[in-house]
Amino acid sequence: MEYIDVAWTHELSSEPVRLVSELDGERYETRKLEFFANGDVGFASAYLKTENTSLGIVPVPYLDEINADPEFDGVAITCEIFEALWLQYACPARH
Structure with a gap:
């Protein structure tokens, strides 16, 4: 598995x-977790998802391709960081 965290700079309130x-x-x-400017967080997995968040249907580009677009700033993260975020935002009943 690989884990990425990508910031997206734009003016679209409907997009993360x-x-x-x-x-x-x-x-x-x-x-996947999607963070919105208004503080909302969407999530998706094969088994669970929020209303407006879904898993992508095509492979995700490599970070160098993502970062070639000035709207995006992506970094690799660890499994531990991803799991902490997933537990915090996708599994609130556990807290």
Whole structure:
């Protein structure tokens, strides 16, 4: 698995400003968190999702491709960081 955290700079209130994804070996999203400027957080997995967040249907580009677009600033993160975010935002009943 690979984990990425991508900031997206734009003026679209309907789109997230941060995307945090868990990617499988073929770069398909297996879990995703979307953070919005208004504080809302959406999430998706194969088993659970919020109303407006879904897993991508195509492989996610590599970070160098993502970062070639000036609207995006992506970094690799650890599994531990991803899991902490997932537990915080996708599993609130556990807290």
